[in-house]
Amino acid sequence: MKLSREEVLHIAKLARIELREEEIEKFREQLSEILNFVEKLNELDTEGIDPKFSVVPPENVLREDIPGLSLPREKTFMNAPETDGEFFIVPKVVKK
Amino acid sequence: MELVNKSLRELHTLIKRKELKPSELVEAVLKRIEETESKLNAYITVTDEKARRKAKIADEELTKLSEDEIPELFGIPLSIKDNINVENVRMTCASKILENFVSPYDATVIKRLREKGAIFVGKNNLDEFAMGSSTETSYFGPTKNPWDLERVPGGSSGGSAAAVSARSALASLGSDTGGSIRQPAAFCGVVGLKPTYGRVSRYGLTAFASSLDQIGPITKTVEDAAYLLNVISGQDSKDATSAKIPVPNFLEALNGEVKGLKAGLPKEYFVEGVDPEVKENVLKVAELLEKNGVSVEEVSLPNTKYAVETYYIIAPAEASSNLGRYDGVRYTYRAENYRDLIDMYCKTRAEGFGDEVKRRIMIGTYTLSAGYYDAYYLKAQKVRTLIYQGFQNAFEKVDFLITPVTPETAFKIGEKTDDPIKMYLSDIFTIAVNLAGLPGISVPCGFDSKGLPVGVQFIGRAFDEETILKVADFVEKELKLNTVPEL
Numbered sequence: 370m371k372l373s374r375e376e377v378l379h380i381a382k383l384a385r386i387e388l389r390e391e392e393i394e395k396f397r398e399q400l401s402e403i404l405n406f407v408e409k410l411n412e413l414d415t416e417g418i419d420p421k422f423s424v425v426p427p428e429n430v431l432r433e434d435i436p437g438l439s440l441p442r443e444k445t446f447m448n449a450p451e452t453d454g455e456f457f458i459v460p461k462v463v464k465k
Numbered sequence: 466m467e468l469v470n471k472s473l474r475e476l477h478t479l480i481k482r483k484e485l486k487p488s489e490l491v492e493a494v495l496k497r498i499e500e501t502e503s504k505l506n507a508y509i510t511v512t513d514e515k516a517r518r519k520a521k522i523a524d525e526e527l528t529k530l531s532e533d534e535i536p537e538l539f540g541i542p543l544s545i546k547d548n549i550n551v552e553n554v555r556m557t558c559a560s561k562i563l564e565n566f567v568s569p570y571d572a573t574v575i576k577r578l579r580e581k582g583a584i585f586v587g588k589n590n591l592d593e594f595a596m597g598s599s600t601e602t603s604y605f606g607p608t609k610n611p612w613d614l615e616r617v618p619g620g621s622s623g624g625s626a627a628a629v630s631a632r633s634a635l636a637s638l639g640s641d642t643g644g645s646i647r648q649p650a651a652f653c654g655v656v657g658l659k660p661t662y663g664r665v666s667r668y669g670l671t672a673f674a675s676s677l678d679q680i681g682p683i684t685k686t687v688e689d690a691a692y693l694l695n696v697i698s699g700q701d702s703k704d705a706t707s708a709k710i711p712v713p714n715f716l717e718a719l720n721g722e723v724k725g726l727k728a729g730l731p732k733e734y735f736v737e738g739v740d741p742e743v744k745e746n747v748l749k750v751a752e753l754l755e756k757n758g759v760s761v762e763e764v765s766l767p768n769t770k771y772a773v774e775t776y777y778i779i780a781p782a783e784a785s786s787n788l789g790r791y792d793g794v795r796y797t798y799r800a801e802n803y804r805d806l807i808d809m810y811c812k813t814r815a816e817g818f819g820d821e822v823k824r825r826i827m828i829g830t831y832t833l834s835a836g837y838y839d840a841y842y843l844k845a846q847k848v849r850t851l852i853y854q855g856f857q858n859a860f861e862k863v864d865f866l867i868t869p870v871t872p873e874t875a876f877k878i879g880e881k882t883d884d885p886i887k888m889y890l891s892d893i894f895t896i897a898v899n900l901a902g903l904p905g906i907s908v909p910c911g912f913d914s915k916g917l918p919v920g921v922q923f924i925g926r927a928f929d930e931e932t933i934l935k936v937a938d939f940v941e942k943e944l945k946l947n948t949v950p951e952l
Contacts, residue, residue: 377827384785384830385792385807386823387815396827399885403828406886407774410844413851420846421853423676423706424662424902424927430705444569450799457794460806 370408371401468493469632470949472685473541473692476635480540481532487523487540487584490635491516494542494586497633501952506608507618507628509547510555511587516542519584538696539582544634546625547588548595549680550669551575554585558671559593559603562791562798562817572669573704574638574680574697581696589637590624593819594788595645595673597621598891601882602821609878610652611950612917616875619649625683626653631952636684636693640670642677643776644870644895647907650683651870651920654909654948656937657683658690659895661928662902663708665694666701674783675706677776677899685948687908687938691715694930710928718931719938724758726932729863733769734894740873746911746919747869750940754867757939764863766855771848772897773889778832778845779900784822785829791817824885853901860926865933868894870907870920894922904930908937909948918948 372380377397381388388396442454451458468476468490479485495513502508523540530539545551548558550568552575557563571579578585592602600608600623608623610616611631618627622639626649629637639646641659650657658681665680672678682693698712730751735744755761793799793813800812818826832841859866871891881888898905903924910921921940925933 380827380831380834382811383834384823384826385789385810385814386818386826387808387811389815396824399824400827400831402886403777403824404831406889407778407841407845409774410771410778410848413768413771413848415844415847415851418847418850420843421850422846424853425706425708432702440569447569448566448797449795450793450797459794460803460809462806 372397469497473689476541477537481535488520491520491542501631501633505627505631506606507590507624508587509557509590509605512554516584516586536581542584542586544587544589544628544637546591546622546639548671551585559591559605561604566797573666573701577696589628592621593822595621595640596821596825598888602819607878610875611952615877617878619652621645623649626650626655629655629683636689638680639683640680642674643899644892646681647870647895647905650907652875654918656687656690657907659905660930661904663706665697666704666707668701668703672787674780687941691934715934718935721939723936723939726759727863728759728761729764729859729866731764731766731866733766734868738872742913743869743919747921750910750921751867764859768851768855769897772852773893775845775848776896778841781825781829782833782842785826788826849900852897856901866924868922870922874913874917898924903927906933906937908941909946
């Protein structure tokens with residue numbers, strides 16, 4: 370199978386990655402190749418097999434509810450591209 | 466060179482007896498970094514000033530401490546893969562998107578090393594976000610293999626492996642999602658240990674594929690690996706997947722008592738496509754063990770041949786979710802020109818990520834998207850069950866497995882960069898171990914005719930690092946290889 374140009378653009382949109390014109394064809398080729406490669410799994414009959422999402426047993430890990438320190442504010446914001454020290458600042462989302 | 470060739474235990478003894486000052490040791494490592502970095506590019510950040518300052522403090526403390534008060538890593542400088550947080554040090558993950566990110570806190574492994582007195586000299590190069598097998602996808606340029614500067618050191622922990630090999634690091638911590646500790650260790654002629662999933666806390670390791678990621682040591686010797694594993698292992702309330710299983714003293718396992726152990730040679734790991742010289746060197750290890758009382762039998766891991774395909778569905782799926790956080794809001798890089806919020810996300814990620822990271826995010830996005838989830842992601846997780854069961858069956862008969870680490874020795878820089886699938890296949894013998902959550906160790910076992918190191922991998926039962934450390938240590942001591950490259 371080969372992905373269409375529209376499919377590549379759709380995936381990129383879902384992944385929030387803008388593609389340059391010359392990247393669209395390159396990724397179309399490469400992503401299609403990778404998908405063809407992994408399709409080999411269809412040879413295997415997995416009827417009735419449970420999926421193994423993790424090797425760790427799915428158990429709740431509980432602890433006592435003891436108050437403790439979390440990351441201080443200045444540490445939280447030290448890598449923010451834009452901040453006023455109390456909030457992360459982002460472009461306006463809500464229209465007037 | 467003399468000091469940097471010593472084992473961690475030897476250095477600890479010298480410091481304990483006050484025959485060696487931490488500052489002398491730190492200077493020796495910094496000098497070695499200075500001598501080799503222009504050739505290797507094994508470090509993204511060298512924290513020389515910080516290390517010198519810490520060493521000076523340690524020098525003073527040392528005069529006040531009695532011998533038995535000195536913890537096992539006191540004054541010993543280590544390097545760390547640049548996807549593990551060291552407080553107030555830049556952490557780039559070899560990506561443009563984190564070029565100026567400074568860690569706000571210590572990873573649990575760093576906290577544990579610090580508590581034992583370790584000093585950090587720098588952050589090692591890697592493939593961008595640990596996605597790669599050659600350290601070529603680093604935004605900061607590739608690391609070179611100390612055995613042949615035209616070749617890759619492997620990846621993704623290529624900077625750590627190259628530095629330990631060239632002795633510009635005494636030891637390092639790497640991370641292993643599909644072979645990223647063991648494969649570069651094999652390519653550079655050093656020891657790389659991927660502990661059992663859950664043995665070591667992942668808190669503070671930049672998440673790539675959370676069900677597969679594990680931190681582990683890259684060292685000159687098996688003993689050094691056990692030495693560090695003792696310090697970094699154990700449950701952590703900050704990582705819910707870290708296991709509530711007692712941590713043994715791994716050094717005690719290194720007693721040479723291999724007689725009576727049962728080894729398995731999985732026939733699927735010795736098939737066509739494996740370099741004959743690699744095969745020969747690995748089979749020699751099996752013979753050596755057999756001569757020393759280990760029974761060796763052929764076993765079968767029938768679904769091994771699906772491991773790479775399974776991995777390249779699961780890992781990108783988890784990565785596409787984990788890397789969603791790099792959106793220009795919290796983590797340093799934000800595109801300059803954009804129309805609105807969505808456009809800011811899309812441009813920030815377009816400018817900040819390299820091609821391999823984009824490919825994996827998009828593959829993961831696709832396989833998790835509506836209509837494709839069952840066909841790809843769920844299917845892969847079912848195959849994972851089969852791979853896991855294959856190992857379980859083998860471990861009913863044997864105590865550990867002997868395999869090559871890689872199908873070939875270190876390849877040339879640029880050789881596989883245009884062909885993602887060719888690159889993916891270089892992890893064919895390490896990936897299944899992550900899918901099954903098992904411990905695996907890579908140890909040098911010989912050289913090919915080009916003079917490049919060959920590694921052997923020992924795979925153990927979950928939480929039985931002791932057996933593979935014991936065997937690896939035995940083999941290392943029997944072979945007595947000279948694994949110091951001329952550089």
